[in-house]
Amino acid sequence: PQLCCVSVLDVHPHGFSSLPQDYTATIYLRQRWTDPRLVFHGNKSFTLDARLVELLWVPDTYIVESKRSFLHDVTVGNRLIRLFSNGTILYALRITTTVACNMDLSKYPMDTQTCRLQLESCKY
Numbered sequence: 001p002q003l004c005c006v007s008v009l010d011v012h013p014h015g016f017s018s019l020p021q022d023y024t025a026t027i028y029l030r031q032r033w034t035d036p037r038l039v040f041h042g043n044k045s046f047t048l049d050a051r052l053v054e055l056l057w058v059p060d061t062y063i064v065e066s067k068r069s070f071l072h073d074v075t076v077g078n079r080l081i082r083l084f085s086n087g088t089i090l091y092a093l094r095i096t097t098t099v100a101c102n103m104d105l106s107k108y109p110m111d112t113q114t115c116r117l118q119l120e121s122c123k124y
Helices: 050-055
Strands: 002-017 022-034 045-048 061-063 066-071 079-084 088-100 119-121
Touching: 050 079, 061 066, 061 088
Parallel strands: none
Antiparallel strands: 002 022, 022 088, 045 079, 061 119, 066 088, 079 088
16 A cells, blocks of 8 residues: 555644643644555546455554544544545544644743644654
């Protein structure tokens, strides 16, 4: 399988905390890759049951500096897996994460903070 694209759509910050210097946000993570083993004839795409993710190769993407994260599952798991005829898979997740953010509060309350949301691969 060859990873093509990773994108974060719609970052919704919930709050920043000066102690313990972190922030919480809900993100929509979309990953797309091609797996030639999944090519099929036709011109359609199929939405797969999210439980099938256990049977697929999935990128080992993680959120750097994450203190805790969870996938939303009300009323059902907030995941989308779509398979295209050329073997491309679109995998989308709704995640809430709390991420460390080193803040310089020496100019508070006239300060500006920059907090990053960085994704990496666990093995590469």
